[in-house]
C-alpha cells in the first residue's frame with residue numbers, strides 16, 4: 411500500500427511519523443510545495459538570537475505536544491516561560507497598563523485587582539461585578555465570543571480586556587468567533603457554576619488554580635517551548651522518516667480519483683531557488699491520502715474529485731498575520747517590563763495587534779545584554795497589513811512601537827514573516843460544519859484530513875489531528891492484510 415500526505419507542516423509530519431510506526435511496510439510520501447518541512451513553524455538563528463517566525467510555544471494542558479516531544483527524546487529540551495513575568499500589558503490611550511492580576515483570557519480570578527485597575531471605569535467595574543448575579547444561559551446554542559463576554563461581563567471588559575487578548579491569539583473578529591468552538595470551557599463554567607467569577611474562585615479555593623492568580627493574559631505557566639526552537643521538533647520528526655519519504659519542493663496541483671478508487675496526484679516541482687523554474691511531473695497513484703494542507707487549499711485541490719467535501723471545506727474562513735521581529739541592545743529599552751508582552755484593543759486604532767517580549771518570555775532567545783521583541787499585525791482587524799510589503803510595514807510598525815514602548819535608537823536587525831491565510835477562523839456554527847465535514851470523510855476509508863481547521867489551531871491539536879489521520883489509514887492497511 412502507498413499513502414500520500416499533502417503538507418509537511420507539523421500536522422503532516424506527525425501523521426507520517428505515526429503511520430510509519432503503525433504500518434511500517436507502507437510506502438509513505440509527504441509532499442510540500444516549499445523547499446523545507448515544518449510549514450509555518452520555523453526557527454531562525456541569527457547573531458546569537460533565536461527567532462521563531464510564527465508559533466513560539468505550545469500549551470501543555472492539551473497533552474500531545476509534550477507527549478510527542480518526550481517520545482522523540484526532547485523531554486529535557488522543554489523550557490517553561492519565565493516565571494517572573496507571567497503577566498500581560500494592555501494598551502490604553504497609547505500607554506501600557508498591566509492587566510489586572512488573575513485576569514485570564516475571559517474571566518477574573520481575583521476581585522481586588524479588578525476593582526483597582528485603572529483600565530476600567532467605575533461603571534465598567536460595577537458591571538463586571540454584576541456577573542455574579544446574571545442568570546446562566548441554559549441552552550447549548552452557539553454565540554459569538556463578543557456576545558458572550560458582553561452578556562456576562564459588560565462592554566468595557568470586552569473592549570478593553572478580552573477583545574485585545576483573544577484577537578491577539580486568534581487574529582479573529584470576536585463578533586464572528588464561536589465561543590463553543592474556541593473557548594468552550596468558559597461556557598461550561600457558566601453552566602456549572604452560574605458565573606465565571608464564581609467558577610474561577612471555586613477553582614482557586616480548591617487550590618487548583620492558585621498559580622494562575624498571580625498571572626494575567628494567557629495562562630503562561632501552562633506553556634512550553636523547546637530550547638533549540640520549535641523547528642527542532644520538526645527536525646526530530648523528519649529524522650524518524652525514511653529519507654525518500656519527504657518530498658519537499660513538490661507542489662500538488664490537482665487531486666483525482668481513478669475508476670478503481672485510487673487517488674491520482676498531479677505535482678509540479680520547483681527545486682531550484684527561483685519559482686520560475688517549475689516543471690510538470692506525471693500524475694502519481696496512491697491507495698490513500700491524508701490532506702494536511704490548509705483547508706482552503708484542500709478545497710481547491712478536491713473540487714473536481716470530491717465536490718461536496720470541497721464545498722464544505724471552502725466554508726472555513728482564514729486570516730493572516732505578519733510578524734516583525736526587532737533585536738535591540740537591552741540598554742536601548744528605557745523601561746523595565748513586568749509582563750511578557752502587550753495586546754492592543756481595536757478601539758486604539760493601531761496597526762499593531764500585539765507585541766511579545768520574546769527574550770523575556772524565554773530568556774535563552776537573546777544573548778546577554780540583548781532584547782528581542784515580536785510585533786504582530788494583520789488578522790481580521792487589518793487583513794491588508796498581513797500582506798503589506800516589508801518596506802512599508804517596517805516603518806509603520808517601528809513608529810507605532812516607539813510610541814508605546816520607550817526605545818532609543820535603531821534596531822540591530824529586523825526580520826519579517828508573512829503568514830497569509832494561515833489562521834482558520836472558528837466562526838459561529840463551526841462545530842456543526844466540522845461534523846458535516848467529518849461525516850463526509852468517515853464514509854471514505856482512503857481519505858483522512860489533518861490540520862488546524864477542525865478541533866483546535868494549536869500545535870498539540872495539530873499533532874493529534876495527524877495521529878488520528880494516521881490511525882484511520884493504518885486501519886485500512888490492517889483490513890487489507892486480513
Ligand SMILES: Cc1cc2nc3c(=O)[nH]c(=O)nc-3n(C[C@H](O)[C@H](O)[C@H](O)COP(=O)(O)OP(=O)(O)OC[C@H]3O[C@@H](n4cnc5c(N)ncnc54)[C@H](O)[C@@H]3O)c2cc1C
Pocket residue numbers: 416417418419420421422441442443444448449450451463464465466467468469660661662663702703704707731733829832833860861862867868869870872
Ligand atoms: C503566526 C502564527 C503564530 C502561531 N502561534 C502559535 C503558538 O504560539 N502556539 C501554538 O500552539 N500554535 C500557534 N499557531 C498555530 C500553529 O502554529 C499552526 O496551527 C500549525 O503549526 C499548523 O500546522 P499544519 O501542519 O496544520 O499547517 P502548516 O504549517 O500551514 O503546513 C501546511 C503545509 O502545506 C503546504 N502546502 C500547502 N499547499 C500545498 C500544495 N498544494 N502542495 C504541497 N504542499 C502544500 C505548505 O507549504 C505548508 O508547509 C500559530 C500560527 C501562526 C500562523
